[in-house]
Amino acid sequence: MPNALLDEQVPYHFDTSRGAQPPARHSELQQSVTERIVTVFGGCFSDPSGLNTRLVGDNPEPYYRPAESDGDWHQVEFTHDYAASALHEAAHWCVAGAERRLQPDYGYWYAPDGRSAEQQAEFERVEVKPQALEWIFSVACGMKFRVSADNLDAGLGPSDQFKRDIWQQVQLYCVKGTDTDMNARARQLARALAAAFGTSDPFNPGAYRLEDLG
Numbered sequence: 480m481p482n483a484l485l486d487e488q489v490p491y492h493f494d495t496s497r498g499a500q501p502p503a504r505h506s507e508l509q510q511s512v513t514e515r516i517v518t519v520f521g522g523c524f525s526d527p528s529g530l531n532t533r534l535v536g537d538n539p540e541p542y543y544r545p546a547e548s549d550g551d552w553h554q555v556e557f558t559h560d561y562a563a564s565a566l567h568e569a570a571h572w573c574v575a576g577a578e579r580r581l582q583p584d585y586g587y588w589y590a591p592d593g594r595s596a597e598q599q600a601e602f603e604r605v606e607v608k609p610q611a612l613e614w615i616f617s618v619a620c621g622m623k624f625r626v627s628a629d630n631l632d633a634g635l636g637p638s639d640q641f642k643r644d645i646w647q648q649v650q651l652y653c654v655k656g657t658d659t660d661m662n663a664r665a666r667q668l669a670r671a672l673a674a675a676f677g678t679s680d681p682f683n684p685g686a687y688r689l690e691d692l693g
Contacts, residue, residue, distance in 0.1 A: 523671050534568070539559075544556060620672050621678050624691075625692075653682045669682070
């Protein structure tokens with residue numbers, strides 16, 4: 480899935496408001512965090528007898544690549560070594576259904592940067608659930624989350640309604656879980672990330688405030 484965080488390529492935003500302290504060398508932190516996310520994802524989903532899917536970095540653009548032959552993995556590819564891109568692409572994979580996960584890039588057509596206001600409105604509509612999951616995954620990792628409009632050329636930032644919709648979706652995920660389309664994959668990954676990063680319950684609705692989205 481093309482990266483919806485192209486306007487925010489500071490690789491890792493450490494959320495010190497939750498009591499954690501980053502190490503002195505930021506580049507080492509970035510590598511460590513991204514590698515840990517990849518490892519956690521693989522531990523959850525890479526088993527060939529299960530979902531047979533890996534999260535893979537060091538790519539110029541994000542993309543979902545289904546296995547081409549027996550013995551291959553499905554690949555969720557994220558941009559370079561950016562932790563934020565890894566979480567964003569993992570969120571899209573969690574949203575995608577079984578049939579979508581058999582198609583390159585989930586079979587979606589993507590309108591590039593420079594979208595019209597109408598196209599941007601549609602982008603925001605379909606991005607609510609992925610970005611809500613990304614926010615939950617970010618909190619699980621102790622990361623700050625930033626809403627992405629992914630439309631720099633048109634000068635259209637995320638709308639206030641988009642931010643509110645994402646926040647409301649997160650609240651629903653936290654309170655009702657699977658009753659609001661949070662599937663077992665998303666819940667498993669959030670729990671596993673929280674365990675790996677030593678953070679508190681990522682499904683605590685009080686951890687998410689609308690004003691934090693700017």
